[in-house]
Amino acid sequence: MATITAGMVKELREATGAGMMDVKKALTETDGNMDAAIDWLRTKGFAKAAKKSGRTAAEGLVGVAVEGGRGVVVEVNSETDFVAKNAEFQSLVSSVARAALDAEDLEALKAADVGGRSAEQAVTDAIAKIGENMTIRRMARLEGETVVSYVHNAAGEGLGKIGVLVALRGQDNGIGRQIAMHVAAANPAALDEASLDQAMLERERSVQVQKAEEENSASAKPKPAQVIEKMIEGRMKKFVAESTLLGQAFVVDPDRTVAEAAEAAGVTITGFVRLAVGEGIEKQTEDFASEVAKMNAPREPAQG
CATH class of the missing domain: 1.10.8.10 (Ubiquitin-associated (UBA) domain)
Structure with a gap:
C-alpha cells in the first residue's frame, strides 16, 4: 500500500x-x-x-518566428523570471527562434548558427555572462498556406509566455490572429476528433461508462441500456467538442464554434501549435510560512 x-x-x-x-x-x-x-x-x-x-515553475520565454508558409516556436528556460526580463536574454531567444526556421528538430536547432556559434554554445556563453542556468528546451514547427503567430504576455516582439502558431488555407483577413488568441486561451488538445489521442478517448469513455452505470444503479427509476448508451454518447460528443479546436466555442464569439467562425471567414484551419513556458516542469517550492521561518531562524555563530 x-x-x-x-x-x-x-x-x-x-x-x-x-x-x-x-x-x-x-x-x-x-x-x-x-x-x-x-x-x-x-x-x-x-x-x-x-x-x-498544471502547475508550472520553470521560467523563461517562448519565441516565435514566421517566414512565408513556415513558422516555429521555441522555449528557452531560465531559473528566474527576472532573467526572462533581461534584454540580453530576450535577444538570445529571438536569435534562437530565427535559427529554428531552418532546423528540422531540437538537436538540429542546438547545432544551428547563432551569431557565428551554435545555438547551444550561445546559451552556454549567456549562462557564463548572466550567471543563471538556461536551456533550449523545446521547439515546434508548423507549415501551411498561411501561418499566423501570436504570443501571450508579450515581453517583446515575438516573445512571451505562450506562443501559438496557426496554419490556414485561404485568404486570412484577420481571423488567423483571433484563432491563435483562442488557442492561447482555450488550450485545445487537438485540431479535431481524428487528431485526438485514442488512449485519452478510451479513458474518458471508461469514466463515462462507469459514471453512467453508478448513476443508473442509484436511481429510483433505472433507465434501459439503450438510453444509457445514448447518454454516454452525448457526453463523449461534448467531451470531443470541448477538447478540439474546431469544436470549441470561439472565445471571440461564443455563439459559434471555431470551425463555424473559420468557415464564415472563408478559411480552413489545417493545424496549430501551442507552447507555454514551463509546461510539465515542477519546481520544488516551500510554503510562505516555511520561508518566513527560515528568514527569522537564529544564525549559527561564526567560528573564529
Missing part, C-alpha cells in the same frame, strides 16, 4: 476541486495512482474535469 502524503492530497485537490476526505479516499482506493484517483473521483461525481493541476 502506497503512503498517501499531504503533497499528494494537495495536488489532487488542486487538480479536481474535490473535498479533502474525498481526495484521501480516492488516493487510498487507487493506491496513490494520481490518474486513477482522478478517474475515481469523476466516476463518483466528485470531480468535473480530468485535468491535472
